[in-house]
Amino acid sequence: MVRPHKLRRIAFHPRVLYFKPQAVPLSLLEEVTLHRDELEALRWCDVQGLQQQEAAEKMNISQSTLHRLLLAARQKIADALITGKAVRIETGDENLHHYIIRQKCRRPRRHTLHNIHQE
Numbered sequence: 001m002v003r004p005h006k007l008r009r010i011a012f013h014p015r016v017l018y019f020k021p022q023a024v025p026l027s028l029l030e031e032v033t034l035h036r037d038e039l040e041a042l043r044w045c046d047v048q049g050l051q052q053q054e055a056a057e058k059m060n061i062s063q064s065t066l067h068r069l070l071l072a073a074r075q076k077i078a079d080a081l082i083t084g085k086a087v088r089i090e091t092g093d094e095n096l097h098h099y100i101i102r103q104k105c106r107r108p109r110r111h112t113l114h115n116i117h118q119e
Contacts, residue, residue: 038073
C-alpha cells in the first residue's frame with residue numbers, strides 16, 4: 001500500500017511566474033517547470049541561508065525530502081540557464097491539495113492565495 005502524501009508547508013507566493021532568455025520568442029523555447037515546493041526549498045536554503053534541517057522543519061518535511069527538492073530545483077535551473085530554456089514557476093492552483101499553511105493554533109488549513117499573502 002502506498003504511503004499517504006505528507007502535506008508541505010508553503011509560505012511564499014512568487015510575483016513573477018516566468019523567466020526566459022531575452023530576445024527569444026517564447027514560442028521557440030522549451031521550458032522547465034519549477035514546482036512550488038522546490039522554489040520554497042530554494043528560498044529557505046539558498047536565499048534565507050537556513051540549514052537543510054531547519055528548512056525541512058519549516059516546510060513540515062524530512063531533511064532527505066528537502067535535499068531531493070533542492071537537487072531537482074538546482075538541476076532544472078542549471079538546465080534552463082545552460083541550454084537556454086524558459087523557467088515556469090508552478091502557480092499551485094493545480095496542486096493546492098498538496099500544500100498547507102499552519103495557523104498558530106496548529107490546526108492545518110488549506111491555503112488560498114489570500115492566506116499566503118498574510119503570512
